[in-house]
Structures are given as structure tokens and as C-alpha cells.
Amino acid sequence: MNIVNMESHKKMKYYQLYEKIKQFGDNNYIGSIVIDENYEIIQMNEKVIKYFDNDIYRAGKYFGNIFGCYNIKSEAKKCGTTDHCDNCKIRKHVIKAFKEAFISESLLVSKYFCINDNLVLKWFEMTFMPIQNNDKVYLMVSIIDLTELMTFKVDENIYPMLSDEGFITLKEEFHRSTCSKLHKLKDDKTDVYFIHVSMNKEKHKGIDLGSVWRSDLLVDLYVFLKNIISDEDLVCRFTEEYFVLFLTNKSECDVNQIEEKIKEYQIEEFVIKSALNYSILKTQPRIALEYLTKENQVIDSLYKDLFLNQSAN
Incomplete structure (x- = not known):
């Protein structure tokens, strides 16, 4: 197994340490990478590359850039610089290893x-071990790919981890962003739209959604909703059963086009075959703020109140 050098051997000031790391990589039957104090990957073995179907960015220096982290690639930024990076479990443990x-x-x-232009959920078992040679510290990370074993895990276990990684917008983040946009528009006469999207449960009575709502279905639906709205608009998955979209600066024609796309969307996975239920609320920013800034109410009920109360229309 050959070591793939991500940087010049000059990164390794001490030849003895380099030889030890090289031997570790060559003899390791699992994936391994070496990270320096700048959080840059300086070496990896062939096993890691195979985990990503050989689709890696060899010119990159950082984990998210080299391996195509969704958050990094979608925002075209350096690993560690997006709003999601602070919640990245890998980054947290890299920092902890070096600092402590x-x-x-x-x-x-x-x-x-993003692997070969496809969005792929990967599951890894990782071990982070710092090693020191004189005044230099390096981090050796072993990686075991558990993706195939985890394919059958149900969403009730997966969803909290996805939220931590920043892929799915958290309710609190969605609420803050919605209120911020409404405050900026509160003196305008423009309309804003909320769209409530859920599964048509009448099509599959007696089925426990928690046991069949799998990760790939979650991704497909979430990505679909993100793709039919503009970058300035928001979407949040509130529960395993429903999403809320928030649209600004849209004409009725724009909203009608989004509605048509939602109508056309079909869910077909495992025992689920269903269309989507949806409802559209058009309201004024000032009116929406009256509901979304009420105190002592959980976020879920705020949005439900907004939809259910006819006076908001």
C-alpha cells in the first residue's frame, strides 16, 4: 500500500518521524491520514482514497476540501471557514487532539x-492520536468505512447527527433567519410566503414512518426542496413528517411554479409510495412577526399557529 504525499517531504523536518509514519501507513489495513499543526493533511494511504471511489482533490490541503465535504463544496470555501464547520465532529476532535x-x-x-458528482452519506469510525517529535506535533487518524453497515439504520438515529453536521437546517437557525428577514421587511408592503410540506399519510396507513424514513429519502426530499427555491429563501425539516419553506421577493407566478414542482414530486422508497401534501400561506412581514416572536412557545407551535390562524391571511 503506497502513501500518497499531499505535500512535499519538507513538511517532515525529522526523517525518523517520517519513516515511522510511512511504515504506519504502509502496514495499516484500514484508512489512515496524517495531519500537521496547521490542520493540513500531509499524507494519506490508498485505503482512504478507495473510501471515496478515488474521487479526491489532490491539490487540496484540508480534510473538507480534499474529500469533498458537502458544506465546503457547496459554498466553495476552505475547510474550517463556513458557518457549519464549528459543528463538524471531525474538526472538533482534530482541534481537541492538538490543543489537549x-x-x-x-x-x-x-x-x-460530494463523490463523483453525487451526494453521499458516509459513516466512519475514526480514531485520533496525536504524536510528538521534539517541538513538532502531528495527528494520526485511522478511518474505518462503516457506510454499508449503517445503510439500514433508521432515521430516528441518523437525524440528530445530520443536524449536528449542519446539513439539515436546525429549527432554531431557521427561526432566527426567518425573523431576521421579516424584521428587515416589516415596513414593506411586499408579501412573504410560507409553504408547509408533508407526506400524504393516507397512502400508507399503518406504517410506522420512523422505521422507514431512511437517510437517502431524507436527502432526496431536502435537496429537492432546496433546489426549487432561490438561495435567499429558507427551508427547514421540522420533524420526520414535515418541512417549512420561507420565501421572500416572490411574485405569485414564482410561487405557482414552485407549487407545480411540489405537485409533481413523487416519493417511492421501500414501502412508501406517496405524493406530498402542502399548504401555502401568503402574509405580510409585520403580521408574521406577531406570531413568530411570541414568548413562551416552542418553535413548532409558532409556525403551526401561523398556518392555522386565518387572520394571518
Whole structure:
């Protein structure tokens, strides 16, 4: 197994340490990478590359850039600089290893990557082990790909991890962003739109959604909704059963086009075959704020109140 050098051997000031790391990579039957104090990957073995179907960015220096982290690639930024990076479990343990010389063993990680132009959820078991040679510290990371084993995990276990990784917009983030946009528009006479999207449960009575709502279906539906709205608009998955979209600066024609796309969308996975239910609320920013800034109410009920109360129309 050959080591793929991501940087010049000059990165390794001490030849003895380099030889030890090289031997570790060559003899390791699992994936392994070496990270320096700048959080740059300086070496990896062929096993890691195979985990990503050989679709890696060899010119990159950082984990998210080299392996195509969804959040990094979608925003075209350097790993560690997006709003999502602070929640990245991999980044947290890399930083902890360097700052505290902390060893993390058998850490279960899920993350979305863009591999061969496809969005893929990967599951890894990772161990982070800092090593020191004189005044230099390096981090050796072993990686076991558990993706095939985790394929059958149900969403009730997967969803909290996806939220931590920043792929799915959190309710609190969605609420803050919605209110911020409404405050900016509160003196305008423009309309804003909320769209409530859910599964048509009448098509599959007696089926426990929690046991069949799998990760690939979650991704397909979430990506679909993100793709039919503009970058300035928002979408949030509130529960396993429904999403809320928030649209601004849209004409009725624009909203009608989005509605048509929702009508055409079909869910077919495992035992689910269903269309989507949806409802559209057109309201004024000032009116919406009256509901979304009420105190002592959980976020879910705020949006439900907004939809259910006829006076908001």
C-alpha cells in the first residue's frame, strides 16, 4: 500500500518521524491520514482514497476540501471557514487532539460528501492520536468505512447527527433567519410566503414512518426542496413528517411554479409510495412577526399557529 504525499517531504523536518509514519501507513489495513499543526493533511494511504471511489482533490490541503465535504463544496470555501464547520465532529476532535493532546478512540461520524458528482452519506469510525517529535506535533487518524453497515439504520438515529453536521437546517437557525428577514421587511408592503410540506399519510396507513424514513429519502426530499427555491429563501425539516419553506421577493407566478414542482414530486422508497401534501400561506412581514416572536412557545407551535390562524391571511 503506497502513501500518497499531499505535500512535499519538507513538511517532515525529522526523517525518523517520517519513516515511522510511512511504515504506519504502509502496514495499516484500514484508512489512515496524517495531519500537521496547521490542520493540513500531509499524507494519506490508498485505503482512504478507495473510501471515496478515488474521487479526491489532490491539490487540496484540508480534510473538507480534499474529500469533498458537502458544506465546503457547496459554498466553495476552505475547510474550517463556513458557518457549519464549528459543528463538524471531525474538526472538533482534530482541534481537541492538538490543543489537549487528547486521544479519541472509535468515534462514530456521519457526514455528507460530494463523490463523483453525487451526494453521499458516509459513516466512519475514526480514531485520533496525536504524536510528538521534539517541538513538532502531528495527528494520526485511522478511518474505518462503516457506510454499508449503517445503510439500514433508521432515521430516528441518523437525524440528530445530520443536524449536528449542519446539513439539515436546525429549527432554531431557521427561526432566527426567518425573523431576521421579516424584521428587515416589516415596513414593506411586499408579501412573504410560507409553504408547509408533508407526506400524504393516507397512502400508507399503518406504517410506522420512523422505521422507514431512511437517510437517502431524507436527502432526496431536502435537496429537492432546496433546489426549487432561490438561495435567499429558507427551508427547514421540522420533524420526520414535515418541512417549512420561507420565501421572500416572490411574485405569485414564482410561487405557482414552485407549487407545480411540489405537485409533481413523487416519493417511492421501500414501502412508501406517496405524493406530498402542502399548504401555502401568503402574509405580510409585520403580521408574521406577531406570531413568530411570541414568548413562551416552542418553535413548532409558532409556525403551526401561523398556518392555522386565518387572520394571518
